[in-house]
Amino acid sequence: MYIIQGLSKSYKNGEIINQVLKGIDLNIETGEFITILGPSGSGKSTFLNILGGLDTDFQGKVKFFDKDLATFNEKQMVKFRRDNVSFIFQEYHLLPTLTVYENVQVGQYLSVSKSSIDDILEKVGLAEHKNKYPSQLSGGQKQRVAIARAIIKNPKVIFCDEPTGALDSSTAKIIMSLLLNMNKENNITVILITHNTELANLSNKVVYVVDGEIDSVKVVENPLSLEKIVW
């Protein structure tokens, strides 16, 4: 799915050049559940933004099904995000004036297949909350709306930036279970950023990023089940 070669990224802050990513090489296959681990400021989020087409200012090659993102113009990049990518953020980023149903509808509008919103909400356990506004939901419920909004687009890859970072352990478990099911049932590639090393045991590939470089890539033959994770 993704072939990443020599990916670098630097920010200029006055005279100081801050090298965030330093020549990353990585292959990502369709249907993989990848966890990217690393300390704060290691470049995880920047890496994810580049793969998701949010950040286009980088050096190196990022090929998505043999198409180099670096060569995409703005229109092609919009189409790339529209057809292939969904994001799940730690801060949920729901539209506060839209109901749960309408927030999911924002995702549905972009998909060709137009899956049923009610079915998706049923799947994430929010069917009875569909007319509520985000301000009336708990953190876990908000994140489930964000997941529903991501799934309904029918993307090839979902990027999750600390999706459980603001949640308690039981809620986080529900969210992770939804992500795992989505990965398994729909064969959607999930790329997860987290600080939580335990969560890495759920995925089949773990990438350690330290100081803008890949420190190690660990392929997990038999990922643990959710029940075995210590939160």
Place this chain on the structure above:
Amino acid sequence: MLIKHCLKYLFKSNKFLFFSINIMILITSFMAFTLLITNNNLETVNENNQALKQEDFQFLPKLSKNDINIFASQHQISLEEIEEKNFNQILFDHQISYRDIYGDKISGLQKNYGFISEIQQSKFFEVNGNNFRVVKHNEKINKFFFVKGEMAAEDNEIVIDINTAKKKDLNIGSSFIIKEKEYIVSGIAGFPGLINPNMSDTGLKIYKPATSVIVSFNDKQYNALNEKEKIYYAGVWTSQKPQEIPSAEVEYLLEKNDNTEINILDLKISMNKMIIGVTVTLLLSIVGIMLAMVLIKMIQDNLKTYGVLKGMGYKNYELIFSFSPTALLLILPVSLGILLSSLMNNTIFGVMNNDLLAPYPNKSMDMFFSVSVVSIFTIGVLAFSFLIIFLFLRKNSINLIRETSQAKNNLIKRVLLKLFARKKFLSNLRNKFIFRNLFVFCLVIFSGFALGVQILMSMGMSGFPDQMANSFEKQYKYEYKSILNDKVNITNVKDAQGYFVRNLKIDSKNNNSDDISLIALDSNEKNQYIHFYDYETNKNITDQLSNGVIINKWFANKHNLKVGDKLTVYDNQKNNDVTIAGINLDLQGNELYTSQTYYEDNFLEKVNFYSGFYSKDMPIMDKGEIRQTIVQKEQYEAIKLNFENYKIISGAMLLLGMLLGGILLSISIYIAIKTGEKNILLLKSMGYTNSEINKVSIIGYVYPLLIGIAISIPYFILLSKLLFGELSKSANFFLPMQTSLVNILTVTGFSLLFFALVAIVYMMKIKKSTSFQKLLAEQL
């Protein structure tokens, strides 16, 4: 520290908003203070003129047969010569001065009616396209205002007007050549009695200020000039209560109020006050609402921060006082506005009043007044902002943190959303975006409203000079209007229409007495030179002259008269009721027109002679019989030129309206985008195209803009009917503020164009926006 946060919020985080508001307040204060200073100066000019004994009225005494016999015997002139020749010609041929003829008569009039008087003489000629008016020096009335130097004593000396001195860069001792003769400038003067000095000898044609020159020589040089001369007596009342001089005593009498030349200053002052009233009120209301909205935005943006600070132990008053820098929103631009208006007022006054030949008093705004105004407004703004902040900060810290941006849709939003529910997803999403922030929604409505009112007003005003001129051109189809000196038979004048004037009084509905001129027109259908058109319908109503009197719109508005009303007119002897048969297009003047037959039937008095007549051809009569012949074209030009300043004012207002409306609209869209930036970025990250995002986040605001324009139309109609109607009563003209379909379409078209321009700028901004970090960053 907290004050620093507020300063940073204004200057750094919201610099666009801060500077936009500052510009708006700067323009408003500049405009307000310029108008106030101008008004101050116009009134000072008026006061100066009073001090220089500006005339109260003009007149020429009427000589009785006995007076003429005495005059003839005194100067050994035969009565046949007096019958045959023009009176002025007789005086010239026999080297007799006006004082010699009128001397005794004038003394009697002065004593009987309580006034002082002085003869006023001026001669006219043209050199190289410049219109010269040579004014004879006055001792008592309409005295010259010497800015520099003194009256011409020697034969080669000349006094010139201040405008010419400025235009030609002349000073005392400079050389000035007229008709190849060189003069030395001995004085530079203003001419207060001749407020509009650019009049021709007929008193109607107004020369362009750029080409007119007013000079004065010594008496010897003046008398030696063989040019057209205008002579009249100027009077100033000495008694508190002026007495009415009966028409039997004077050949003609022109009161200050009816004198177009002198009236111009009063007209300017009343016009200026009208503009101050309307514009400043409108601008202040715009600025007031803008300030309130900005304050609310400031508070909403900082609510979470203040919730946290409150949680940390900060007290309410500490948080409230941290908003003190909001005073800068007012102090900086108002001070700058005052400074700019003080610096520029001299130039602006010169441009706007180049037809006045009085020196500019250069009175600037009183420092104490300026400081007081700024202080009062500042205290007001601070008190207002503190009150709003206090209302918001009453809640406990946790509620302040929670409430930020997560509030569910309130009842108003829900009703609006239901009302504007759309089937198409994007249209629905657009509505959700628009109603997301009712503050921005109202702001856009308000910008449409402000833009609409300003443009409608300036368009309404710009049509005023043309409307005046057009109504004149449409109604008065004669080429010449001749005013007769005596009872003359006009049947010899080809195709003439005679008229008879009686000066009467009326009592208005408010019990105010008012002078009117009742003009009875010769009912000659063939030679009907005056046509009347209904003010509302534009229908020809000339035939209504036989059913009563036709009045003009200003007079009708001033006395609350409508068609069918009865009006009591009276002179010293008796009262008569007349019926209002029509209201015509004219916008000023207290002339009431009727037909000769209606007059004769109603006043039971036969019209045996005419006061004057209208004709197509230049009348050929003995000049002694005609006092004055007015050329219609000259009169038309005079009216047009008189109101030319309105075009400048309306142009300035249009610019101002565009600027303020534009700034307001830009601020609205800016706030809309700023507050919805995260939503926009979210949609962008999901793969929404720029056109979809534009549709959802910007284009939808065209609806509140149109709502604002729609509200501005009835508001403006109401404003023009009520406010301008009332102001017209105290002014001496009716300022029509018509709202035609063309005006409405222009306003709408212009507003949409402006919206498109602003929208394009912000669409480009959205297109370029890739700052997804903002979306990903956790906010406090």
